Amino acid sequence: MRMVFRWFGEGNDTVSLGQIKQIPGVEGIVWALHDVPAGEAWPIDKINQVRDQAAAYNFHLDVVESVNVHEDIKLGLPSRDPYIQNYITTIQRLAQVGVKVICYNFMPIFDWARTDLHKLMDDGSTALFFEKSKINDVDPFELVKGINQNSKLTMPGWEPERLAHLTSLFEAYKGVSSEELWGNLTYFLEAVVPVAERCGIQMAIHPDDPPWPIFGLPRIITGQESLRRLLSLVDSPSNGITLCSGSLGANPDNNIVSMINEFHDRIPFAHIRNVRVYENGDFIETSHRTQDGTVDITGIVKAYHDNGFEGYARPDHGRHLWDEECRPGYGLYDRALGIMYLWGLWDALERVQPLHRKEGSV
Template identity: 80%
Template sequence: MRMTFRWFGEGNDTVTLDQIKQIPSVEGLVWSLHDVPAGEEWPMDKIEEVKRQADRYGFHLDVVESINVHEDIKLGLPSRDQYIENYKRTIEKVAQVGVKVICYNFMPIFDWLRTDLHKASGDGSTALFYEKARIHNIDPFELVRVINQNSTLTMPGWEPERLAQLTSLFEAYRSVTEEDLWRNLEYFLKEIVPVAEQHGIQMAIHPDDPPWSIFGLPRIITSQQNLRRFLKLVDSPANGITLCSGSLGANPDNDIIGMIHEFHDRIPFAHIRNVRVFDNGDFMETSHRTQDGTVDIAGIVKAYYDTGFTGYARPDHGRHIWGEECRPGYGLYDRALGIMYLWGLWDAYAKQAAKPN
């Protein structure tokens, strides 16, 4: 397991590279160019600037998250071909700074969805929260206002240029079925995966968050069965999965440990986080500790250990603790605690395996 840490860039993150450097055994940054609109080709000078920043602290840039997929590709519009060409050229460019994995998603309009970014917990911390009943009653435009209240930091998946077209996007998706989305994803993969193969890069799709339809929009990367179907669309080692235990874990029916064992050779990148799922369908981010949520984090780490996982991992959304003011879900303290919990599990399994019979 190779530990990484998501970083949003200088001037766009409350966490500094100096702070990340002090977290034990973090070797790389999970990065992106968050100021480049989805669909545009990434400028090489901006890519190289991030490389220089990482080099000063000895971090690699092996994992990029995300090179966002333009909505026209998901919709299957004739204009998708130009955006796919831009995507190919961006793959070629990031390969020049050592990228090995590209995490992306294929979720219509919204990359992720929560109803409260600072839900208070009994211990005084706050965290991301999803209230099922509210989603059925809230206007999507009101939700956009809530999500973008902190305008000083970018919110991945909630970029202003995308959300400014919310009305037209909903209209465009009105007739798009899940099968349409599958076909459009296959078209994209057949164009992109050969380019990734040429450059030694693995594409790693992120599951839908949450893993079910919202606002009537189709969602397809939601379950073990659908991941199995996805991998068969283009059967190549370069077509892989970012297995996110938090996204998939919002549905208690998902067997994440089973997914790791089945798909382990197609998981180059792991997001490891915990959520507490309530009986009414609500869920809330928790600490990474197994007992604090519904997701069996200890079992998940053991599954990675038992399958010989050598890919990249990062702690995912953390709580906001000790008064930290940060991008929702992406503070320093709780994610650093999460890393040490994950390493503690990993080291314990390694020590146990080393004991003589």
């Protein structure tokens, strides 16, 4: 397991590279060019700038999260081909700085949804919260306003240039079925995966968050069967998964340990986080500790270890602790605590049964 930490860039993150450097075992940053709109090719000079910033702290740039997919590609519009070509150009440029994994998603309009970004917990911390009944009733425009109203930082998945066209996007998705979305994903992957394979890069799709339809929009990457179908679309080691235990864990029917056992050789990137799911379908993001949520974090780490996982992993959304002012879900303190919990589980497993690493691996 190779530990990495998501960083949103100079001037766009309350957490500094110097602070990340002090977290034991973190070897690289998970990054993106958040100021480049979806559909545009990433400029090589901006890519090199992040490379140089990371190199100053001896961090690698192996994992990118995310190179966003333009909505015209998801919709299957005639205009999608130039956007796919820009995506291919970005893949080729990222290969020049040693990128090994590109995390992306294929969620219509919204990358994720929560109804409260700072839900008060019993211990005095706050966390991201999803109230299922509220999401069924809320106007999506009101949700957008609530998520962006107080943030001076970019919110991944809620970029202003995308949300400025919310009305037309909802209109465009009217009548788009899940099967049509699968077809559009297939078209995209058939174009980009061969390029990624030649570049030594693995495309790693992120599951839908939450893993069910919202606002009448189709969601297709929701569980084990859909991940199996995804991998069959293009049979290549470069067609892979970002297995997010928090996104998939919002549905208690998802057996994440089983997914790791089945797909471990196609999981280059793991998001490991916990959620507590309530009987009414609400869920809140908790500490990474197994006992604090509904997701079997201990079993998940053991499954990765038992399968000889040598991919990249990061703690995902954390609570907001000790009055930290930060991007919702992406503060320093709880994610650092999460890393140490994950390392504690991993080190205990290593003590019992050391991982037999492949020849030449780190």
